[in-house]
Amino acid sequence: MTAATPQIELLFSAAEIGNRLQQMASELAPTINNNTVIITILNSSFMFAADLMRALYNEGCHFETDFLCLSGYGDDQQVGTIKLIQDIKIPLHGRSVLLLDDILDSGNTLAYALQHLRPQNPSHIQAAFLLDKGRGIRPAVPTTTGFSCPDQFVVGYGMDSAQKYRELPYIGTVNQM
Numbered sequence: 001m002t003a004a005t006p007q008i009e010l011l012f013s014a015a016e017i018g019n020r021l022q023q024m025a026s027e028l029a030p031t032i033n034n035n036t037v038i039i040t041i042l043n044s045s046f047m048f049a050a051d052l053m054r055a056l057y058n059e060g061c062h063f064e065t066d067f068l069c070l071s072g073y074g075d076d077q078q079v080g081t082i083k084l085i086q087d088i089k090i091p092l093h094g095r096s097v098l099l100l101d102d103i104l105d106s107g108n109t110l111a112y113a114l115q116h117l118r119p120q121n122p123s124h125i126q127a128a129f130l131l132d133k134g135r136g137i138r139p140a141v142p143t144t145t146g147f148s149c150p151d152q153f154v155v156g157y158g159m160d161s162a163q164k165y166r167e168l169p170y171i172g173t174v175n176q177m
Helices: 014-031 046-058 108-120
Strands: 007-012 036-042 064-073 078-086 096-104 124-132 143-148 171-175
Touching: 007 014, 014 046, 014 096, 014 124, 014 143, 036 046, 036 108, 046 096, 064 108, 078 108, 096 108, 108 124
Parallel strands: 036 064, 036 096, 096 124, 124 143
Antiparallel strands: 007 171, 064 078
C-alpha cells in the first residue's frame, strides 16, 4: 500500500504574491536608506526576501543584507523553543533594521529575534511578513504584512512541510487524500 498523494489547495497565486510584494516595496521604500540592514530570518523566508529586496531596489532603495537562521519548527508543527543556528555578521549599532520573515504565527520567532538583536543598539527596527495568521504575540515594532491567512499549515514560496514544497511559486495548504 502506498501513501496518499497530498493535494495543495491554493491560497495565493504567484501573480497575487508578485503584485503584493510590489505594493509592500512601495510602502516600505520611504523607510529604507543606505544605513538600513535588511535581515532575513531563514530558512523559509528566502523567496519572500529575495523578491521583496528586488522590488525595493526597483523602488530606488539601497541597503545591506544579512541573515539570521533560527529554528523553531519541526516537520509539520511549531515547537516552543527557538534556537539560533546562524547569527548575523554586520554590526547593527546605530543602523536601521528591517527584519523579514515568512509568517507571523505565534510571534515567538520575532520576539526571539528582537531580543537577540536589540543589545546591538540599532537605531530603529521594523518587520515585514509575507503572511499573518492574526494570532499569537503581536509585534512591538512597526510591521508590514503581505496577506492575512487562515490558521492552517501553509507551504510553497519557500515554506515547507518536512522539507517538501519550498519550490512552489504559490502558497497553499496541504490536504492528504
